[in-house]
Amino acid sequence: MCVSAPSGASRQFAETRQFVGTGRCRNEAQHIIQSFPPGEVTPERALLIGQELCKALFNDEYKYLLAIHTNYKK
Template identity: 35%
Template sequence: MAYTKVFAIRARLDDRVKYAVNGEKTELDERIVYTADPEKTDTVRFVTTLNCRSAETAFAAMQKTKKKYKKTGGVLGYHFIQSFAPGEVTPEQAHEIGCEFARRLFGEDFEAVIGTHLDKAHPHNHIVVNSVSRTDGHKYHSSPESYYNDVRGTSDALCRENDLSVIAPQGKGKH
């Protein structure tokens, strides 16, 4: 039963990227036995980038795209949150679903960072996306229509494909 949120980033895109990949929230160590092999002592970190070399260089790549197309103002990016019910998915499943969610929505066009946070009872993905397309310079615009049709529709489709519950809409959406 994933639910989604989206926030426009109007200042400090770099802070949102850092938050999404925060090691204290994206690491899974051997103490969490239901998802990690107890014989392993390495830490598993759930961070992936889309159309960037690494999480460490993602902000610089996003800035380079903005400068290339002379679109450094206005909405700098978008912060999507995709959250799952406690116990419904493993951290690995949550992360893979988050990565596929970003791929389906943004494909080859936009740079994004996906971090799966495990610091709460419910695994949740933070996806920070550049507002400017790296392929043609157009800006992504979030609207109620794009949220319900694209964002929520994609998340719900992924939940169904992975045999997860889906929240049935009841009446009008809320802000």
Template identity: 40%
Template sequence: MAVTKTHPIKSTLKAAIDYICNPEKTNGKLLVSAHGCAAETADIEFSWTRRHAIDKGTNLGRHLIQAFQPGEVTPEQAHEIGMELAKEILGGKYEFILTTHIDKDHVHNHLIFNAVSFADHKHYHSNKRSYHYIRRTSDRLCKEHGLSVIIPGQDKGKSYIE
């Protein structure tokens, strides 16, 4: 079962990207992927895209974490599911970096994506509706890959909030 959470990046984009790309956490960077940018220069590329936006918003990017139950998925499977999630929820319109961390007892993905689309230079709007879409998509992908999902109201002691 995967749980997701997301938060804005307001001022530390390079630090956040450096953190998620840490070779000690990503099997020597084998579990690092990018779309529309290079992981090494993503902060600069995100900034260039933002400069062309009319509505820049207040965020530099978004950080999404997708954590899996211990022992339920291999790092490679988690990375594949994370890529599928990123491509589906972002529609190929936003630059992103996806990494899979293997340094804890549970495998988890970090997805950092630009707050502005490089396709139409529109700002990403994060709200309850967009978050529930992410969660539903993550659950569907987990089911498609034979993983368990949290069923609200049925899984005692388990919730997305945890």
């Protein structure tokens, strides 16, 4: 399931943590940064590339949060 609101994503992660058990594990998160030089890709293309990367890495076995930042300086 895909949600676009941060509060919805936070709620989904919390519900999964409760459903799975204690909500504690040794590694709850990975932080991956994907970066492109300004003007190299559109925000829409960066989103698509990020989605493809997450699908390849997590294969729908894990939840992930994907954010695209467009507030770079030109």
